Every structure is written in structure tokens, then in C-alpha cells.
Amino acid sequence: MRISVIGCGYLGAVHAVCLAKLGHDVIGIDIDLRKVGDLQAARAPFFEPGLSELLDEVLMTGRLKFSPSMADAKGSDVHFLCVGTPQRKGDYAADMRHVDSAFVSLLDFLEPGNLIVGKSTVPVGTAVRLADQLSRRYPDGLLAWNPEFLREGLAIQDTLSPDRFVYGIPEGEDGTRAAQLLDAVYATPLAAGVPRLCTNYATAELVKAAANSFLATKISYINAMAEVCEVTGADVTLLADALGFDERIGRKFLNAGVGFGGGCLPKDIRAFMARVGELGADQALTFLREVDDINVRRRFRTVELTRTLVGNSLLGKRITVLGAAFKPDSDDVRDSPALSIAAQLQLQGAEVTVTDPEAIDGARRRFPELVYEEDLTGSS
Numbered sequence: 001m002r003i004s005v006i007g008c009g010y011l012g013a014v015h016a017v018c019l020a021k022l023g024h025d026v027i028g029i030d031i032d033l034r035k036v037g038d039l040q041a042a043r044a045p046f047f048e049p050g051l052s053e054l055l056d057e058v059l060m061t062g063r064l065k066f067s068p069s070m071a072d073a074k075g076s077d078v079h080f081l082c083v084g085t086p087q088r089k090g091d092y093a094a095d096m097r098h099v100d101s102a103f104v105s106l107l108d109f110l111e112p113g114n115l116i117v118g119k120s121t122v123p124v125g126t127a128v129r130l131a132d133q134l135s136r137r138y139p140d141g142l143l144a145w146n147p148e149f150l151r152e153g154l155a156i157q158d159t160l161s162p163d164r165f166v167y168g169i170p171e172g173e174d175g176t177r178a179a180q181l182l183d184a185v186y187a188t189p190l191a192a193g194v195p196r197l198c199t200n201y202a203t204a205e206l207v208k209a210a211a212n213s214f215l216a217t218k219i220s221y222i223n224a225m226a227e228v229c230e231v232t233g234a235d236v237t238l239l240a241d242a243l244g245f246d247e248r249i250g251r252k253f254l255n256a257g258v259g260f261g262g263g264c265l266p267k268d269i270r271a272f273m274a275r276v277g278e279l280g281a282d283q284a285l286t287f288l289r290e291v292d293d294i295n296v297r298r299r300f301r302t303v304e305l306t307r308t309l310v311g312n313s314l315l316g317k318r319i320t321v322l323g324a325a326f327k328p329d330s331d332d333v334r335d336s337p338a339l340s341i342a343a344q345l346q347l348q349g350a351e352v353t354v355t356d357p358e359a360i361d362g363a364r365r366r367f368p369e370l371v372y373e374e375d376l377t378g379s380s
């Protein structure tokens with residue numbers, strides 16, 4: 001199939017490369033000229049294990065191209081929207097400007113029967129709104145919402161072999177046609193047994209918000225237990241191990257620590273609260289405020305513990321922070337707990353050095369006031 005992928009960031013670049021690996025003809029489009037240049041030159045614009053190699057492999061087949069121009073989406077049968085939905089400045093809601101502007105500019109290049117597929121994480125109600133806009137311009141235009149569940153660091157494996165596909169589709173004939181097109185896109189993983197669920201738009205959008213909220217809640221739950229362990233002398237790791245043997249609970253996402261960060265869980269739980277508040281059901285999600293608060297407390301607690309460990313004053317203490325990214329196997333420093341802790345330590349007078357195998361450039365752009373070392377030689 002001929003496919004366009006609009007937005008080639010952490011999600012879209014991997015999606016484009018993987019769809020080409022599955023045998024499709026793919027054009028990746030991004031307004032960021034540096035990203036497009038890198039991708040065209042077979043350089044992954046960010047660190048993701050296996051991405052450079054796969055990019056190189058599929059570019060050689062000629063099935064994958066990149067462009068800064070939306071006009072190059074013309075001629076594709078299916079268009080995936082993979083642009084960012086960051087937290088809006090000054091409040092909790094999702095900033096929908098990128099989705100809206102990419103969608104509007106794509107409309108100029110659609111052809112009859114084309115399918116637009118939303119992959120970005122969006123507030124519930126977005127797909128209905130965009131479908132309405134689409135139908136006013138193209139009565140036979142199709143729109144589906146197919147949320148993405150990949151984890152950075154495991155993005156290729158999660159894209160080629162996800163736990164499930166969710167298709168948010170309209171009722172009737174249009175829904176059937178949209179599902180058929182998506183089935184053709186994902187024919188290989190579907191044939192390998194990946195389950196697929198067809199839902200209405202709202203359910204598909206909510207599956208994504210609910211999944212990330214559940215994961216965030218699990219992490220904050222164990223971090224709350226860590227607070228209790230601290231005052232009781234219990235061991236939170238053994239507690240998590242013991243809980244994890246219960247199959248109803250499971251051990252995954254029960255690692256206590258500095259809390260969750262990244263470009264998704266923190267902003268997604270906030271956007272979920274904001275959207276549900278707009279819909280008048282804010283009480284349903286008040287627990288997510290606590291999940292967020294517990295998470296933010298971890299960063300302060302880490303600073304406090306460090307201060308206690310070094311004799312109750314951070315002034316002039318030399319501290320190395322190992323890892324700037326929000327998690328291993330990624331260079332993503334968006335809302336990184338490590339960097340926020342490093343910055344707080346420095347503010348309280350410590351001489352902080354940060355090191356990371358992949359994330360130093362991004363970290364330096366966000367926190368230029370911190371000191372960075374490529375390796376540990378010279379630090380203590």
C-alpha cells in the first residue's frame with residue numbers, strides 16, 4: 001500500500017520505518033527540516049535501539065522516502081497523523097495545534113477514498129470533531145483513530161509486534177472500509193496473531209488515556225508504598241516482588257524509584273483530567289491528581305535523601321547524576337526526573353555533573369546551566 005506518515009518524531013519515524021519494513025511504500029513528512037534531512041541521509045534523528053539499522057535497510061529498498069512538504073502525501077491511500085500533543089503551556093490540557101494544523105494542511109492533498117488514521121494521543125472527542133471537518137470537505141473521506149502503545153527503547157518491537165491493535169472507526173459502511181484498509185496495513189502482524197479490536201472513536205481514544213493512566217497509577221502506587229516502607233523499615237523491592245507473584249497484580253510497573261517522566265505519562269494523565277473536567281466528570285479522575293502528586297514528590301524526596309546522605313548540606317558537594325534521559329535505552333529528556341533532580345541539587349549548592357551515553361545533547365539544550373561529561377573520567 002502507499003502510506004504517508006505525518007510527523008516523524010519518536011512515534012512517527014519508527015512507524016514509517018516499520019511500515020516500510022512490512023512492505024509498504026511510505027512517505028514520511030515532517031516540518032522539521034533537520035529531522036527530514038537526517039532521515040533522508042539514513043541517520044536516525046534520535047536514539048532508539050535498532051532504528052538506525054532498520055532505517056538503513058529499508059531506505060535501500062526504495063520503499064521509504066522523507067519530505068518536508070505535505071504535498072508529497074498526495075497519492076497515498078492511508079495517511080497516519082503522528083504529530084505531537086504536548087501539555088499546553090500554563091494548564092494541563094493537550095496542545096492540539098499540531099494535530100489541527102497537520103490535519104487541515106493534509107486536507108488539500110486528499111484523494112477520493114483516502115483514509116486518515118490518527119495515532120497521536122488526543123483528548124476524547126477529537127476524532128468525532130475531525131471526522132466532521134473531513135466529511136464537510138470530502139463526503140467519502142474516511143477517518144479512524146488507531147492509538148499507539150509503543151514504549152521508547154522497545155519501539156520497533158512494539159510497532160511490529162504490538163500487544164493489540166485498537167481501531168476507532170465510524171459505524172456502518174465507512175467503518176467497514178476503514179477497518180479493511182487498516183487490516184491491509186497491518187496484514188503481517190495480524191496474520192501472526194496480534195489481536196485487534198474495533199470500537200467507536202471515543203472508546204479508542206479512551207483506551208489510550210486509560211492505559212497510560214493505569215500504568216502511571218501502578219508506578220505511583222508502588223512509590224506510595226515506598227513512602228510507607230521508609231517509615232516502617234520494610235523493603236519496597238521485596239514487597240513488589242511478593243505482590244507481583246499474585247497474577248492479578250503482576251510484577252511489571254512496580255519498580256519504585258524517582259517516578260515516571262517522559263513525553264507521555266505525565267502529560268497524558270494531566271490532559272485526561274483536563275478533558276474529563278471539561279466534560280463535567282472531573283470527580284471520576286480526582287485520584288489521578290494524587291498519582292501526579294506522589295510522582296512529583298519522588299523528585300523532592302530524592303533530593304532530600306541525597307542531602308541527608310552527604311551530611312545535611314549540599315553546598316559545594318560534588319555529585320554525579322548517571323543518566324539524563326527519562327529512562328534507559330532512550331535519549332528522550334522530556335520531563336526527565338533525573339534532570340529535574342540534578343537541577344534541584346545544583347540550586348541547593350551542589351556541584352553537579354550529568355552523564356549519559358545518548359542524551360547529553362538534548363539535556364544540554366533543556367538545562368544549559370548543568371555540567372555534562374561524555375564519560376565518567378574526571379568526575380567523582
Ligand SMILES: NC(=O)C1=CN([C@@H]2O[C@H](COP(=O)(O)OP(=O)(O)OC[C@H]3O[C@@H](n4cnc5c(N)ncnc54)[C@H](O)[C@@H]3O)[C@@H](O)[C@H]2O)C=CC1
Nearest residue numbers: 007008009010011030031032083084085098102120121148
Ligand atoms: N513517544 C512515544 O513513545 C509515543 C508517543 N505517542 C503519542 O504520539 C504523538 C507524537 O509523539 P512523539 O513522536 O513523541 O512527538 P515528537 O515531538 O517526537 O514528534 C512529533 C513530530 O511532529 C512534527 N510535526 C509537528 N507539526 C507538524 C505538521 N504540521 N506536519 C508535519 N509534521 C509536524 C514535529 O516536527 C515532530 O517531529 C503524541 O501525541 C504522543 O503522545 C503515543 C505512543 C508512544
Ligand SMILES: O=C(O)[C@H]1O[C@H](OP(=O)(O)OP(=O)(O)OC[C@H]2O[C@@H](n3ccc(=O)[nH]c3=O)[C@H](O)[C@@H]2O)[C@H](O)[C@@H](O)[C@@H]1O
Nearest residue numbers: 148149150151152219253254255259260261262264326327
Ligand atoms: O504513550 C506513550 O508515549 C507511551 O508511554 C509509556 O511508554 P514510555 O513513556 O516510552 O516508557 P515506560 O516504559 O512506560 O516508562 C515511563 C516512565 O515510568 C518509569 N517507570 C516505569 C516502570 C516502573 O516500574 N517504574 C517506573 O518508574 C520509567 O522509568 C519512565 O520514566 C507507555 O508504557 C507506552 O505504552 C505508551 O505508548
